[in-house]
Amino acid sequence: MPISPIRFSGLASGLDTENIIKELMNAHRIPLNRLMQQRQLLEWQKEAYREVNRLMVNFRKAVEPLRFQGTFLAKKANVSDTTLANVTASNNAVEGTYTLTVKQLAKGASMTSKQLSYDTLDTPLIVNDDQGNPITIPDKIKINGQEVDFTSFKADGKLTVGEFVSAVNAMSSETKVRVSYDTTTKRFFFISTITGSDAKIDFSANIDNADAKKFLEDAIGIIVDPSSLDPSNPDDLKILDQLTGKNAEIVFLGETFQFNTNTININGLTIQLVKDPGGTPITTTITVSRDTDAIYNNIKTFIDEYNKLVDEVNKKLQEPRYRDYPPLTKEQKEQMKEKEIELWEEKAKSGMIRNDSLISGFMAQLRLIAYSTVEPVDSSKWSNGVTNSALKHLAALGIETGSYVDENGKLVYGERGKLYIKDEAKLRQAISENPDDVMMLFTARPNPIDPDQTGTAIDQEHLGLGHRLYNQVNLAISQLSEKAGSVNSLMLVDNSTLGERIKDIDERIARMQDRLVMIEQRYWSQFTAMERALARMNMQSAWLAQTFGGGGQQS
Incomplete structure (x- = not known):
């Protein structure tokens, strides 16, 4: 940044040249301030889009497990003697009861x-x-x-x-x-x-x-x-x-096995041996069953994150826009207290994405998917058959939408599109008694169906809700990133739509600042020339006054 020269102005004219030029430049800076305000509005708008994108990313993390059958095949293992061993079951474990006898633990040298x-x-x-x-x-x-x-x-x-x-x-x-x-x-x-x-x-x-x-x-x-x-x-x-070291030795399903570690993987179970039997074998029972709590919690997490997304986005779409509160200029901030600036900018930032069509469209699609029905390709895809199975939509699981109106018939924006587990017992019963039907509701993914047999299209009617929601939120994240940049992007160059607009304004600001420097230099040159002219006139006037004044006295 160039160092401003030290100027002693108004010596000849008596004018406050510096303040005069400052006021003249303030008028010239009005278009620049408007550009700076436009840039700030775009930055705030970009932040608002990215905040929505962050909510979308969090929701995607919650809905992602619902695409996979493994989420609904989760198993749990209970051990009758937890002091002897800890056991976890993988999705591949077969449900049933197993007898485990521990003869010795693995030991090191x-x-x-x-x-x-x-x-x-x-x-x-x-x-x-x-x-x-x-x-x-x-x-x-x-x-x-x-x-x-x-x-x-x-x-x-x-x-x-x-x-x-x-x-x-x-x-x-x-x-x-x-x-x-x-x-x-x-x-x-x-x-x-x-x-x-x-x-x-x-x-x-x-x-x-x-x-x-x-x-x-x-x-x-x-x-x-x-x-x-x-x-x-x-x-x-x-x-x-x-x-010397020793192998762990166990009897599982009547067969004796040896392992060089106390963490044993066998038949879909991970057995962590804990207690040394001390030379006398100890027997315990392992019971493997469907982990209905884990399945329920995954569905509940999805609903919680979905409601958080709906709630936060609805608030942003309904935020009032205070057009009488434009971004503050540097000069305005210098004249205000910190709390005043904070309150002003709170209103200035409000409504950056009010009624935004892009985000509203995404939310409408998510709501539509949440209310939609999944039809199986054929009866073999459902344990109860096409005609008998009622688990084709979330309502069949006891999951319903929030009311759009209150008890007085007034529209309730905050509840618009939310999901609620209205009947927890119904959901748990479906998970326990019809786990495959619940799984298909979320994970169904038939082979690509395409009239041309190119394998490029999938019939959405038969696609599970987990896939539909994940695909839609992925599309939203992609388009919001194109609009305002990626949430976690470390790139120094922002090629998003708003990023390009900000870059264009930055270039205009730079050109305008260069022009203002030239205008200010021109003003100083003009006033300096005026001061010099006035100084010469003052010198001439003084000479004339001295000359003619002195001659008159001699006569």
């Missing part, structure tokens, strides 16, 4: 060192030979066949307890082993990160077996099996006092 002398994690590891001479700490050892390199952890050739722990744990994803050191008991605790019979903790070092044995036994406190000392095979040291 573990090992505890003998008591050592290290008081802190900063204490260096110590290892001496049989004569008491220090033995060099190896640069590397192997745990479960994977190298653990101490080189980058050593300080001054020494390796502290903490550095050993860090080095081992840094390789835990490869070795499947972690270690900790407890300064109270002065012991290392090694534990495998996996469970099952394959879990193990094996050590080897790249030095001769005697030194390796010394390092592991004296520095780390691990007892090496003397029979494994073989100079020709340093990678085959065996550790004593090691607890």
Whole structure:
């Protein structure tokens, strides 16, 4: 931004040139202020469209699960002994009662060192030979066949307890082993990160077996099996006092199974074993049934979000437009208090999308879909057949629309198009007794029906409500994004319809600002020229007065 020059105006004329030019420029800035106000109105309108779009996106999240049969095939599992196992059922689980016997849990390998002398994690590891001479700490050892390199952890050739722990744990994803050191008991605790019979903790070092044995036994406190000392095979040291891993063992439907984890997936069930039977097998019962509560909650969530959408959008479509409250200019804001600005702009922003035809059209389509009927392609699509099944619309589930008029016959805009579960028992009964019919009402999706057999059209009459609503809200989101930009767009360039209009106004504002700068400079040039002319006239007048005034006195 150019720095305004320092001007000393009105020295010759005595006029307040700066204020005169300011008033002249205020008149010239009126078209600019109007453009700025137009731009602000477009920004507010864009925000209003995007807020509706956000509501549409939230509604889409609620209606999306209703397109899929899995939502209506949800199962739940109850366990008679919850202290023994936790069980969840997938949609593929078969309803019925199962017997589960837990014989043992899966366990990992573990090992505890003998008591050592290290008081802190900063204490260096110590290892001496049989004569008491220090033995060099190896640069590397192997745990479960994977190298653990101490080189980058050593300080001054020494390796502290903490550095050993860090080095081992840094390789835990490869070795499947972690270690900790407890300064109270002065012991290392090694534990495998996996469970099952394959879990193990094996050590080897790249030095001769005697030194390796010394390092592991004296520095780390691990007892090496003397029979494994073989100079020709340093990678085959065996550790004593090691607890090996075990598989989980269960009996399910009369068959015995073993797993290397306590989280078991079997027959559509996920079984999380919790309690160790302690050597005595424990039996429990698992009951799998349709999760009617989950289905009900999905339908209720859809209705809640639908009503929220209808309520918020209806309010925006009915908001009054206060045309006597245009956006404030910068100069106007400078003369007002913060609270006054807030109240003014609250009215100025009102009614940005009042009676908007685009949004009204979307809402009308959503209402039409919510009241519509789904016809099956053939009787095999419904458990009760075409003629007998009454579950072809939401009203058959006890879901009805809100009243358009109050008890006095007055139109109630707030309730226009809302859905209500008027009969919860009826809905729950339908879910429990006719789950497939409820599922088809929302999820029916026949093969594309097209007279030309091109497979491009789907008969809307046979399409489930979940698909219809999802398709319609997707269309709304797409067109609102074209109008005002995407809700979550991170793009710096806004190519929406309103974005392009704002960009056009920005260009006009820039041109007008350049023109105003030129006009202001012209005014200053004109007034400066006037001041110079007046200064010359004043000088001439003074000279004439001095000349003729002095001559008259001499005569």
